[in-house]
Amino acid sequence: MDLVQILSLPLIQFFSATTAAYVLCALGIAMQFGFTGLLNFGQAAFAAVGAYAYAIGDLFLHFGPIGSLAFAVICATGFSFVLGIPTLRLRADYLAIVTIAASETFRLLMTSGQLGPWTGGTEGLDSVGNAYYKMNPIPQGIYNVLGIPLTEKQLWSDLTGWSTVVVCALIMLVLTRSPWGRALKGIREDEDALKSLGKNTFAYKMQALTIGGIFGAFGGIVFSIDSQTVQPTVFGTNFTFMCWTLLLLGGAATVLGPIAGGMVFFVVFLFLQHLLQGLQGVGILPFMTQDQASQIPFVVMGVTLMLLVIFKPQGFFGNKKETQING
Amino acid sequence: MSQLLKVARPGNRFIPSLVLFAMLAVAFSALFGATSAQAATAECKPHDVSAAFMVEGTLIDNDKPVVGAKILITGEGFNACGITDDSGYFIIDAPKAGKYVASIDTTTLPAGVKISTEGNQQAVDLISTNDQSVLFPLGAGASTATSFLDQLTGYAFQGLNFGLMLAICSLGVSLIFGTTGFSNFAHGETVTLGALLTWFLSVALHWPILIAAAVTIVLVAGYGIGQNKYIWRPLRKRRLGLNQTMIVSIGFAMALRYLFLILFNGDTKDLSGNTQQITFGAIHTTNIALISMVICVITLAAIAFFLTRTRIGKATRAVSDNAALASATGIDIESIISIVWLIAAGTTAVAGILFGLQYQANYLTGANILLLMFAATTLGGLGTAMGTTVGALVIGMVVQVSAIWIPTDLTFATALVILILTLLVRPQGILGKKQRLG
Amino acid sequence: MADLIAKGTIEPGCQKVDPILIADSVSRSFGGNKAVDVAHLEIPRGKITALIGPNGAGKTTLFNLLTGFDKPDTGTWNFEGRNLAGVAPYKVARIGMIRTFQLTKALSLLTVLDNMRLGAQTNPGEKIFASLIRPIWAKQEAEITERAETLLKRFKLDTKAADYAAALSGGQRKLLEMARALMGNPKLVMLDEPMAGVNPALTQSLLDHIKGLKANGTTVLFVEHDMHMVRHISDWVVVMAEGKIVAEGPPADVMKNPAVIDAYLGAHADSDLGDVR
């Protein structure tokens, strides 16, 4: 058991592009749930739509990085309309049901042999983002960031991920502090009250769902550019639940919450995983295999999500008064 | 209403449920008892109904089916075989999309039945379709591809079978929603638990399937009561919002899923000990499937009887209709909810067991059909038992029959389409009431 | 006075000289119970109309129907000649018909001032793209805030402006909701029991405010159980019982109407009909 490794490996996650990807998805859910009260249990699908649309635009349609990004945004918007139009006039659980159903269905659709030429079927796609990495202005070399050696490619991808986070967080900050954001908070609490004041609540909910979905799509794109692949298995329900956990850790109705939550979450999660694997390695968990030991953190994550919602709904950064979202 | 006042008496509140499960156990034993003596014969792997890619056909020689012939498929670094049944029909699962070659093991052909060397090398293309019919030109006659009507009959039968199972697990979602207003996203895991526990008891511990199934039902029913008592009831007491409760349920689902993964590993468990192919005309099925359908019908009938004829059942419906009113008439809502959880988990365990027996099971089995359960309850009307049954039958049927036109790995997508269309056209569902939309 | 409002004989469902809202055969049943069954109703423009009736008469349900929050089984109605049947609630409010709720819907997780600002209907910052650029909406927002503060003062809530609405008492929430509705500059304001739970000392000032609204040309329709108040400020009274309009007229006449006394006594004999008896 190498203690140094157990402690230092997770720290890489602190500012990795993968963390940024999850944070983006969580920011999206914060927009939808934290500020508007919408339950999106299919953020993985928005991420997948973003990732696949970007990859297909990049690899097959030759839209270039900017064009592919725009294409992904259009697809995510369309997806949000397909999910939102039937559900946003109804009680909150219908959106939850439809999003979780759509997320599983979309993943199955992407693995289907029929779409293989476009999606790579179960194998997924690779070489995603080659065009983007050509734009990398950082000279070749190994860079030492807080003691962690990174290639210029990794650095570029991490920078991309986190600058997207910063841009999205700023947009969200401005939006949620504007009169538009005030209307969202009103809807979160009592939709009928807002209707009686002449607010088109359906349109607001649709807008919040779409913005959150686009943030999710950005998350998917960052994820796939970082790994240079798009794999359908990544975008299972776990992806969504992980986003919810780190969101609620930080605080659902905050902008900084998901960011801090994401950093803390991955460091703790990976630390736990490495620790358990290490313990198993030295025979402290005799009745378990290495694989089983590394799955324990997922159980912990599920339980953490439950406990957070029940005992600390405002998360560690939220304002208790403002987050008693009922419904 | 006054008769409802008495339901809160603690002494007898679980008795009707126990009777229900005793009936089920008897049904299981009667049906499995009849078949347990029969031995498994398959030397080739039996067809898995959930398989994504398959090759099928019927061997006919001079208008007579060729029985017991062995068909082989090879390709993509893989080979598999199938044996023709009494009607000459065979079906072989392929692991993935690709190009294969199908041939008959000529040593298994009855005397007098001949096939030319080139006729015995049939190309199978599982890239543009998932379900390829193969024709072997035999001697004077020729084998026939499955006709459309036969295909339809076959799939419709599978749809009925699948829909019945879906109905008993969706009823759990529906009953819980009806009485508490809570959509349980961890319900899929109850199905998984039923399937995996039975596997553990019957395959790993070598218990007889009947005892394993009965013990599973009891344990899972207890798990339902415990879940309500230690998680959902305290949350109701805390007046946690429904949205938050749903988020708790996804956390719970995730924790359970990985717990199952740790306890049972990720591989697919085969429960189907003594499966035998049975053919009626165009319907190719198994003894297990038939038993499963009978058990589902009995379960559904038992639930219908419970809800319409017993005092607690009537109280349950009163709570679903209007909890405040029911409470005002003296019904103890919490004890009704306990009973609902007991029944929901117990019947869902039955579904899980049947699922495992027919389609195999792994730690994601229930999670994978959660979409179908929600589609079924929404289509039928959230919170109505009758509606859920109808919805589940429709979804089961559509998911299976659509395989005629669309690749089998996409048939689940039809459920999403139905779900969205339902919400657009009639959000309260076929039999739901408008007020529930809130 | 009465003949300035009604046209022809004064009877349930009678025509008005200048109606702002006209409803025809509006009905709604819950199960077998016909909660609303209004054959014809006209609300006079620029006047204060009280809608009274015993508990369960269908007043709130009628409000819900007219403002689009509930769908009627039958019926049409129009507001200033504009058909409103089937129109979404938010559009009804934008057209100028703003209602309050009997069970208050103060947004308790927002501040009192934010509640008020939400009542304004012409804030460009409520549009998603415009909201991103502060200069587009800053001026309007300031005007809205100023108006909100003036109204809050009137409703004696100015000291609470920065508090979360959760901190308000029941009566204060009622006041906030009424003030918030007025932020939208309604042509017709529909108040469902606005004075329930409000401190009597404040009631008088609010009644004056309502009268002031009338002076500015706003039409008021309100539901109230306090007959003293009804007598005091209303120009016209409509009486509902068991879903139907059973009487109409100027307050003094209506309260002498046997049908009204019957409706109230039939429902609950201890009801106080003001200085009628």
Ligand SMILES: Nc1ncnc2c1ncn2[C@@H]1O[C@H](COP(=O)(O)OP(=O)(O)OP(=O)(O)O)[C@@H](O)[C@H]1O
């Ligand atoms: N959502 C509903 N479901 C079933 N019945 C309802 C519903 N809303 C109202 N009712 C019934 O309709 C009738 C009219 O109710 P409504 O609330 O309109 O009366 P109201 O005149 O406003 O009474 P109050 O003076 O007590 O406020 C009552 O009998 C009530 O029980």
Ligand SMILES: [Mg+2]
């Ligand atoms: Mg009322």
